[in-house]
Amino acid sequence: MKFVDEFRDPAAAQRLLADIEQAAADQPPRKFMEVCGGHTHAIYRHGIEALLPDSIELIHGPGCPVCVIPMGRVDDAIAVAEADGVTLCCFGDMLRVPGGQSTLLEAKARGADVRIVYSPLDALALAERTPDRQVVFLAVGFETTAPSTAVTLVQARERNVLNFSVFCNHVTIVPPLKAILDSPGCDLDGFLGPGHVSTVIGTRPYRFVPEQYGRPLVTAGFEPVDILQAALMLLRQLADGRCTVENQYRRVVSGDGNRKALELLREVFVVRPHFEWRGLGFIAQSALGIAPEFSAWDAELRWEVPGVRVADPKACQCGEVLKGALRPWECKVFGTACTPETPIGTCMVSSEGACAAYYNYGRYSARTRLPVHAAS
Amino acid sequence: MCVGIPAQVVELAPSGPHTAIVDVDGAQREVNTIMVDDEADVPLATGDWVLLHVGFAMSRIDAAEAAETLAFMRELGSVYDEEFEAFSSDLP
Numbered sequence: 001m002k003f004v005d006e007f008r009d010p011a012a013a014q015r016l017l018a019d020i021e022q023a024a025a026d027q028p029p030r031k032f033m034e035v036c037g038g039h040t041h042a043i044y045r046h047g048i049e050a051l052l053p054d055s056i057e058l059i060h061g062p063g064c065p066v067c068v069i070p071m072g073r074v075d076d077a078i079a080v081a082e083a084d085g086v087t088l089c090c091f092g093d094m095l096r097v098p099g100g101q102s103t104l105l106e107a108k109a110r111g112a113d114v115r116i117v118y119s120p121l122d123a124l125a126l127a128e129r130t131p132d133r134q135v136v137f138l139a140v141g142f143e144t145t146a147p148s149t150a151v152t153l154v155q156a157r158e159r160n161v162l163n164f165s166v167f168c169n170h171v172t173i174v175p176p177l178k179a180i181l182d183s184p185g186c187d188l189d190g191f192l193g194p195g196h197v198s199t200v201i202g203t204r205p206y207r208f209v210p211e212q213y214g215r216p217l218v219t220a221g222f223e224p225v226d227i228l229q230a231a232l233m234l235l236r237q238l239a240d241g242r243c244t245v246e247n248q249y250r251r252v253v254s255g256d257g258n259r260k261a262l263e264l265l266r267e268v269f270v271v272r273p274h275f276e277w278r279g280l281g282f283i284a285q286s287a288l289g290i291a292p293e294f295s296a297w298d299a300e301l302r303w304e305v306p307g308v309r310v311a312d313p314k315a316c317q318c319g320e321v322l323k324g325a326l327r328p329w330e331c332k333v334f335g336t337a338c339t340p341e342t343p344i345g346t347c348m349v350s351s352e353g354a355c356a357a358y359y360n361y362g363r364y365s366a367r368t369r370l371p372v373h374a375a376s
Numbered sequence: 377m378c379v380g381i382p383a384q385v386v387e388l389a390p391s392g393p394h395t396a397i398v399d400v401d402g403a404q405r406e407v408n409t410i411m412v413d414d415e416a417d418v419p420l421a422t423g424d425w426v427l428l429h430v431g432f433a434m435s436r437i438d439a440a441e442a443a444e445t446l447a448f449m450r451e452l453g454s455v456y457d458e459e460f461e462a463f464s465s466d467l468p
Contacts, residue, residue, distance in 0.1 A: 119431025
């Protein structure tokens with residue numbers, strides 16, 4: 001088998017695939033959603049969909065924090081970046097995310113001081129080195145990334161760095177899962193839980209998925225064999241009539257999560273009453289804002305931002321892709337008007353977005369299914 | 377961007393508590409270790425491996441897991457390249 005040979009442990013992959021085939025044969029077709037950009041990328045990169053039996057479909061949910069940023073928030077970030085004396089720092093992924101009018105990269109070309117940082121601590125260090133500038137960190141990410149912003153804010157307060165602030169767009173993983181499960185016609189049979197988000201929150205917060213919605217969830221690592229094993233664990237739960245949270249990624253993820261990280265999140269952030277998700281609309285209590293104790297470092301209080309809700313372009317179907325209603329290549333503008341070089345939708349921007357991953361590695365995908373048992 | 381990359385601790389506390397210099401594929405940088413310092417019974421030591429995310433050690437991993445993850449991430453291509461490029465870039 002061509003692709004399995006490319007795995008570093010082809011024997012383990014082959015055994016798992018045989019078990020998956022056997023488990024899948026005795027049950028109806030299954031749809032599993034993964035909610036982690038790392039999983040999405042790995043699934044496409046390694047052609048995992050093509051290896052699975054036809055009766056198993058993988059749906060790529062809203063697991064990439066860049067892909068869920070609504071256009072209005074990008075416009076707000078650009079407005080801050082273009083204010084007098086501001087240096088806006090962000091992760092490289094954010095530069096090409098389209099706002100209503102332009103991108104941060106275009107704002108930079110127009111003269112705004114926009115810089116890529118590796119870590120929020122780099123933005124804080126820049127603020128300390130350039131006291132005549134207002135340095136704003138554009139914070140995005142799930143619970144994996146939010147504790148890092150929290151530590152940075154704690155340090156800014158300890159060192160009283162007043163020319164530093166955070167434009168906070170941190171989101172949480174549980175509310176969008178609920179939103180997807182609540183959406184009419186949701187026909188998902190189970191979830192692959194995110195790997196590294198779960199190192200922070202642990203596996204307990206996912207219990208509502210089996211308990212309230214009757215779907216199993218398995219947190220999974222990022223290697224092809226991890227993803228295959230997690231898919232097998234889901235199939236076995238369904239076959240046995242069990243429904244629970246299981247942890248495939250025990251070597252990294254614990255049930256309780258990271259105590260310090262969770263403590264930092266509680267100290268520095270408050271849950272926002274609602275937050276807009278690209279393609280999914282407003283979701284209650286789905287994002288983190290900066291707590292009143294840290295309001296001196298909240299960029300949203302320091303600068304007037306348009307705060308306008310910008311409708312997604314009509315041609316763009318990111319929302320349907322994120323909910324699993326459409327496959328990336330079924331979007332009307334996929335690969336034609338919307339490409340990684342000139343993205344219309346956010347799913348095409350980040351290499352962890354479903355559309356960009358499919359665009360880059362589509363040749364390995366389900367559309368070009370190859371026989372699993374071809375001679376090796 | 378939610379994928380951690382394995383990094384090896386080469387120096388402890390270069391800038392006080394909860395800091396370490398780590399090595400990723402020959403590139404070195406100071407990172408914050410507060411989230412792993414609190415978690416473990418045994419203090420972080422040079423030679424230990426951590427999963428690194430945006431300049432923070434998020435969890436401790438053993439050498440075998442680090443080697444597996446690194447090999448796998450190199451295969452992933454762009455995701456690893458982006459993380460490595462960001463890690464090894466100079467401060468803005």
